[in-house]
Structure formats: structure tokens, C-alpha cells
Amino acid sequence: MKRTLKFLALLMVMSFAASNAFAQIVVKVRPVRSVVVVKRSPAPSPRHVWVDEDWIAKRGNYTWHGGYWVAPPRQGAVYIPGHWKETRRGVIWVRGHWR
Numbered sequence: 560m561k562r563t564l565k566f567l568a569l570l571m572v573m574s575f576a577a578s579n580a581f582a583q584i585v586v587k588v589r590p591v592r593s594v595v596v597v598k599r600s601p602a603p604s605p606r607h608v609w610v611d612e613d614w615i616a617k618r619g620n621y622t623w624h625g626g627y628w629v630a631p632p633r634q635g636a637v638y639i640p641g642h643w644k645e646t647r648r649g650v651i652w653v654r655g656h657w658r
Contacts, residue, residue: 585649585650585651599626602628603628606630608628608629608638609626609627609628610626610627610628610629610655611640611655612624612625612626613626613640613641613654613655614652615654616652621652636658638655638656638657639655639657639658641653
């Protein structure tokens with residue numbers, strides 16, 4: 560019984576990992592966005608960091624999302640901005656993340 564439960568848990572983890580691996584949207588031509596000038600509001604606290612505008616994958620398309628203030632998840636964390644990455648199949652957007 561224990562062995563069966565371990566196998567089922569492993570199977571669930573593998574299926575979750577596989578579904579996330581194929582969740583990227585691959586494009587042949589990068590989306591174009593219009594230039595929008597946004598006045599940045601004051602930071603809520605000295606600890607907050609401004610995250611620039613970013614693309615978000617939504618319903619099979621990329622949607623432009625405006626910038627916002629956010630507190631780092633831990634002390635010493637550095638925000639890495641999102642960027643476009645060339646692949647053999649096309650171009651994908653790698654979202655910004657904390658390092």
C-alpha cells in the first residue's frame with residue numbers, strides 16, 4: 560500500500576511538472592505595444608521596489624501589464640526583469656522573478 564501511494568504521489572508530481580513545462584506561449588513575432596507614459600506613484604515604503612511593465616501570458620496570448628510597487632519576498636532579494644528568449648520553436652517571454 561505504501562509503495563502504491565508513493566508511486567501515485569510521484570506520478571502526480573511528474574504530471575504537474577510536465578503540464579507547467581508546456582504552458583509557455585511560443586510566438587514567431589514579438590507582440591507590439593504602444594508607448595504609454597505612466598507617472599509612477601510614490602513608494603509605499605522605503606523597502607518597496609518598482610517592477611516595470613511586463614508581459615503576462617493570458618488565454619494563449621500575451622497581455623501588457625503596467626508597473627507596480629512590491630515588497631521583496633526576503634531581505635537581499637533582487638528583482639530580475641522579464642525578457643524575451645529565442646528558442647528553436649520561436650520566441651518566449653520569460654517573466655520577471657526574484658533572485
